[in-house]
Structures are given as C-alpha cells and as structure tokens.
Amino acid sequence: MATFExxxxxxxxxxxxxxxxxxxxxxxxxxxxxxxxxxxxxxxxHKHRLTSPLIRKNGEQVxxxxxxxxxxxxxxxxxxxxxxxxxxxLSSCEAQGLGVELAEEVGGVIDNQTVTCxxxxxxxxxxxGMPTCTLGEVRHRADLILYWGSNVEESHPRHxxxxxxxxxxxxxxxxxxxxxxxxxxRKTASARPADLFIQIEQGQDYELMSALRxxxxxxxxxxxxxxxxxxxxxxxxxxxxxxxxxxxxxxGLGLTMSRGKERNIDAAISLVRxxxxxxxxxxxxxRGHYNVTGMNEVTTWQTGYPYAVDLSRGYPWYNPGETxxxxxxxxxxxxxxxxxASDPLAHFPKDVAQNLCKIPFAVIDPHPSVTSLVADVVIxxxxxxxxxxxSAYRMDAIPLRLKKVLDPPSGIYxxxxxxxxxxxxxxxxxx
Amino acid sequence: xxxxxxxxxxxxSLKQGMGKEISKTSDRYKESVSICEVHPxxxxxxxxxxxxxxxxxxQFGSVIVKCVPSDHIPKPGIIFIPYGPYASAxxxxxxxxxxxxxxxxxxxxxxxxxxxxVLDIRQLLTNLGR
Ligand code: SF4
Numbered sequence: 001m002a003t004f005e006x007x008x009x010x011x012x013x014x015x016x017x018x019x020x021x022x023x024x025x026x027x028x029x030x031x032x033x034x035x036x037x038x039x040x041x042x043x044x045x046h047k048h049r050l051t052s053p054l055i056r057k058n059g060e061q062v063x064x065x066x067x068x069x070x071x072x073x074x075x076x077x078x079x080x081x082x083x084x085x086x087x088x089x090l091s092s093c094e095a096q097g098l099g100v101e102l103a104e105e106v107g108g109v110i111d112n113q114t115v116t117c118x119x120x121x122x123x124x125x126x127x128x129g130m131p132t133c134t135l136g137e138v139r140h141r142a143d144l145i146l147y148w149g150s151n152v153e154e155s156h157p158r159h160x161x162x163x164x165x166x167x168x169x170x171x172x173x174x175x176x177x178x179x180x181x182x183x184x185x186r187k188t189a190s191a192r193p194a195d196l197f198i199q200i201e202q203g204q205d206y207e208l209m210s211a212l213r214x215x216x217x218x219x220x221x222x223x224x225x226x227x228x229x230x231x232x233x234x235x236x237x238x239x240x241x242x243x244x245x246x247x248x249x250x251x252g253l254g255l256t257m258s259r260g261k262e263r264n265i266d267a268a269i270s271l272v273r274x275x276x277x278x279x280x281x282x283x284x285x286x287r288g289h290y291n292v293t294g295m296n297e298v299t300t301w302q303t304g305y306p307y308a309v310d311l312s313r314g315y316p317w318y319n320p321g322e323t324x325x326x327x328x329x330x331x332x333x334x335x336x337x338x339x340x341a342s343d344p345l346a347h348f349p350k351d352v353a354q355n356l357c358k359i360p361f362a363v364i365d366p367h368p369s370v371t372s373l374v375a376d377v378v379i380x381x382x383x384x385x386x387x388x389x390x391s392a393y394r395m396d397a398i399p400l401r402l403k404k405v406l407d408p409p410s411g412i413y414x415x416x417x418x419x420x421x422x423x424x425x426x427x428x429x430x431x
Numbered sequence: 432x433x434x435x436x437x438x439x440x441x442x443x444s445l446k447q448g449m450g451k452e453i454s455k456t457s458d459r460y461k462e463s464v465s466i467c468e469v470h471p472x473x474x475x476x477x478x479x480x481x482x483x484x485x486x487x488x489x490q491f492g493s494v495i496v497k498c499v500p501s502d503h504i505p506k507p508g509i510i511f512i513p514y515g516p517y518a519s520a521x522x523x524x525x526x527x528x529x530x531x532x533x534x535x536x537x538x539x540x541x542x543x544x545x546x547x548x549v550l551d552i553r554q555l556l557t558n559l560g561r
Binding site: 011036037040041044045047048115116119120123151153154155157185186187188189199202203253254256257258259261262288308320321322324325326327330343345346347348349350351352353354357358367368369370373374 | 438440441442443444445448449452453454455456457491492502503504505509511514515516519520521522523524526527528529530531532533534535536552553555556559560561
C-alpha cells in the first residue's frame with residue numbers, strides 16, 4: 001500500500017493541493033481532505049471508463065485500434081476548411097500547448113470552456129484591467145469577503161475553509177476577524193455562513209453595483225430601492241465595504257451569464273477600483289474547471305489571446321462573438337471539430353448543439369460524455385491528475401504540479417501523448 | 432392543475448457536480464440534471480407534488496423534467512434547472528457578440544405534464560440529429 005501526500009485535486013479552480021490518497025493494487029482505496037465532489041471523483045474515476053477507441057460507421061460506434069482512430073482524427077481535421085479544437089480546461093498545460101499548436105497546423109479556431117463561463121470576465125478585463133491578488137493573500141489578510149453571483153459552497157466546496165472566511169490565516173486567525181457577504185438571486189447553501197446576505201432581483205447586478213458606487217461617493221439615491229434592495233441596506237453594505245482593511249470580491253457565473261454579461265464585470269471592476277480609495281480591495285473570478293485558468297495562460301503565451309483564437313489566417317485573430325466556438329457553430333461556419341475533455345452537447349444551447357451534430361467531430365476523453373456517445377471518433381484518455389502528471393493553474397493563476405498516483409489502464413494514453421500523435425499524423429498527411 | 436409563467440435560471444448544483452463525476456451516462460447524473468426547482472407556493476398553486484412531471488417551455492425550446500420544491504428559490508415565479516442537456520434545450524443561441532449565451536434569466540412557462548416521460552440522454556441526442 002502506498003500513500004501519496006499533497007496530491008492536487010483535478011476538479012475545480014481551488015486546485016486543493018493537500019489531498020492524501022492511499023493506493024493499493026493500482027486502485028485508490030481512500031482519500032483524505034477531499035470535499036464530496038473530489039472524493040466522488042477519486043473513488044469512482046475508474047468506473048464507467050471509455051475502454052477502446054471508437055469510430056462511428058453507419059450510425060454505430062465500433063471499436064478500432066488506436067492508430068486507426070488517430071488517423072481518422074487527423075483526416076477529419078486536415079480535410080476541413082475551418083475546423084475547431086475545443087476544450088482542455090480539464091487537461092494539463094502541456095496538452096493545452098499541443099492543442100494550440102494543432103489548431104495552428106490545421107488553420108482552425110482554438111477555443112475552450114471559458115466561452116461559456118468567464119468569457120465575459122476576459123472581455124471586462126480587457127476594458128478595465130483587474131486588480132487581483134492570490135488566494136494566499138486572501139487567506140492571510142482579507143477581513144471582508146464578498147461572494148457575488150457565486151454559489152461557492154456547491155461549486156467550490158473547500159474555498160471557504162482553505163482560502164477565505166473559515167481559513168486560519170497568519171493575520172486573520174479566527175472567523176470573527178472576517179466578515180462574509182453574499183449577494184445572490186437564490187438563497188443557496190452559501191448564504192448560510194454569511195454575516196450579511198443580500199437577495200438581489202435576477203439580472204439587476206449592474207444596477208446594484210451602480211447604486212453602491214453612488215452611495216460610496218455619498219451621492220443620494222432618489223429611489224426607495226434598487227434591484228429589490230432597500231437603499232438603507234445598500235448603505236449598510238457600503239459602510240461595511242468602506243471600513244474593511246483588505247476586501248476581496250469573488251464573483252461567479254451569476255454575473256457573467258446574466259443580462260449585461262461583460263458590462264457586469266466592467267461594473268464590478270469599477271466598484272473595486274472605487275473601493276481602493278477606502279481600503280485595499282481585490283477582485284477574482286471563481287474559475288470552475290481546475291485548469292481553465294491554465295488554458296487561458298497557455299493560449300495567451302502562444303497566440304497573445306486567452307480564448308476564441310482564429311488561426312485560419314496564418315496569424316492569430318481574436319474577436320469573441322465572432323471567433324468563439326459557440327458563434328462559429330451558430331453561424332454554421334465550423335466544418336469539423338476535435339473536442340478534448342469537454343462536453344459541449346450537454347452544455348451548449350440546443351440549436352448550437354444541433355449544428356455540431358451536423359459536422360464530423362472527434363472526442364478525446366477518459367469517460368463517456370453526452371458528446372462522446374455520438375462522436376465520429378472517440379479516443380479514451382488517461383485521467384490527468386490521477387493517471388498522468390502535468391501542470392495546472394489555480395484560479396488565482398498560481399501554477400501547481402498535478403501528480404500521477406497510479407497507471408492508466410493498458411493502452412490508454414494521456415491527452416498530451418494523444419495530441420502529440422494527432423499532431424504528427426496531421427503533419428505527415430500535410431507533407 | 433394549471434401552468435404558470437416563470438423566469439428560468441440555470442446553474443451548478445452539488446448533485447450535478449457529483450453526478451458528473453460518477454458518469455455522464457449514469458442514472459445519478461440524469462436524475463441530477465433532469466429536475467426543475469420550483470418555489471413551494473408555485474407548486475401548490477399549480478397543484479404539483481414533488482417529482483411530478485412538468486413541461487418547461489421557452490421561446491427556444493421545450494423539455495420534460497421533474498419538479499422539486501426548493502427553499503433556495505427566492506420567490507414564486509423563479510425556477511432553476513441545473514446545467515446539462517435538459518437545461519440546454521431551453522437556451523437560445525444568441526450571444527450578444529460575447530460568445531456567451533444567456534443561461535440565466537429567460538422567460539419560461541411551466542405546465543404540469545402528467546403521463547409525459549422524461550427523455551433519456553440518448554433520446555435527447557436523437558432529437559439533436561444523431
Ligand atoms: S474544492 Fe475543488 S479542488 Fe478542492 S477538493 Fe473540492 S473539488 Fe477538489
């Protein structure tokens with residue numbers, strides 16, 4: 001029996017790096033420090049696996065050997081005019097780098113899950129910049145922690161305990177030394193530990209942020225309430241924000257997915273900028289998939305832009321709304337796709353999903369997904385962070401090393417190895 | 432039993448998070464995403480009981496799911512479906528030039544649908560054309 005300490009959990013943007021995994025007979029027997037989602041993954045990741053490469057023939061997926069599957073993927077991408085490589089928020093940075101290279105080789109679009117999570121955050125950040133910090137600074141120093149549009153307890157179950165309100169920091173040791181505010185449409189489990197919960201009308205975040213900014217400047221609001229919140233309560237909140245020493249605004253998809261989208265992010269960044277007149281204040285998006293931040297970093301190093309990069313012109317072209325995977329599918333322009341560790345048929349709007357179903361596409365994934373069930377080619381991969389090592393970026397852009405704690409099933413390779421094979425095949429086909 | 436108008440939110444849930452880690456083809460995943468959280472008052476007014484089958488319709492599509500009362504719902508007239516293929520059936524593809532479809536705050540109608548069946552994920556895919 002072997003025990004692995006400080007394993008990095010490959011699930012959410014918290015990238016908790018204190019998991020202890022006990023391994024016996026190449027199986028994980030137990031985990032410590034995991035949250036419920038993490039324990040579910042570590043103890044079940046080996047069940048329900050894709051076991052063989054598959055190619056869809058006459059509407060049925062039939063097992064093939066790896067070489068044939070890799071060749072088919074290369075053929076689909078090489079024959080396309082405007083292919084897309086999509087996903088990899090659950091892959092290592094090393095694999096992500098190869099994904100970008102592959103998109104460049106085939107002259108297509110490289111995009112990732114950012115498009116349907118914090119794409120608007122990237123847009124807001126381009127406009128405004130982002131005064132941010134690390135989770136370590138929050139843990140040790142923050143005395144006011146505001147979650148806006150984020151159900152942190154369900155999406156990032158250990159965030160509160162490891163990095164924020166309930167963590168033991170160097171300078172903020174006790175719970176009483178911090179205030180927690182939650183602003184959300186639903187009174188979720190995350191509202192329970194909050195000192196102040198503000199239930200906002202759906203889609204009126206921009207209005208509330210504008211009102212808050214006015215109150216902070218001591219401007220008078222002539223309405224009785226804004227976004228369903230009485231002005232006195234907004235004043236109470238402003239007072240709390242103004243009087244902290246180190247505040248942090250963590251925001252989730254409640255801001256990026258609602259009316260206003262990137263404008264909500266502009267407003268949030270402006271609010272934080274204003275607050276810096278009173279206190280030290282930072283802002284950070286609650287990134288979901290464990291290495292979606294890494295995908296933004298890697299795509300930026302290699303192309304200059306964080307997501308939705310069109311490489312069909314021979315140089316990188318970035319224009320979210322035009323070059324985003326959802327939009328090139330929506331307009332029916334994309335004519336082939338390689339989906340890596342992602343499930344767009346489960347998460348894209350129905351009509352966009354329908355357009356994906358009209359074109360040839362391949363999936364690389366350790367597990368069956370809604371998308372893999374009907375893909376033209378499926379290649380099973382190792383589970384990165386359990387069966388393959390690599391680098392990943394935490395939500396605060398701190399890189400951590402994912403560990404390999406046991407071997408993948410025989411004949412199963414990592415995303416990195418598989419993408420290398422596809423890239424080589426494409427290069428040999430293109431001559 | 433009568434229907435009602437509502438604003439649809441979609442989002443993460445812990446059960447969906449755990450369901451997807453078991454398997455996207457597991458019953459547990461299907462169970463976790465083919466539900467719609469409804470305010471208890473709306474349930475009562477519509478004569479709905481927990482796990483009754485309902486049809487949710489938006490201008491973009493329609494889907495059959497099971498309703499569950501939830502005290503997370505702030506007030507009558509708001510409904511919540513976890514991310515997944517059932518929620519996606521109700522989302523429009525316009526991204527307002529941002530790449531991001533509107534996943535929260537969509538006008539919807541809810542009707543009791545006794546006798547209707549919640550489709551399997553396979554059947555949903557057939558409807559997508561595969
Ligand atoms: S909070 Fe996220 S990273 Fe940490 S153990 Fe849970 S799922 Fe893993």
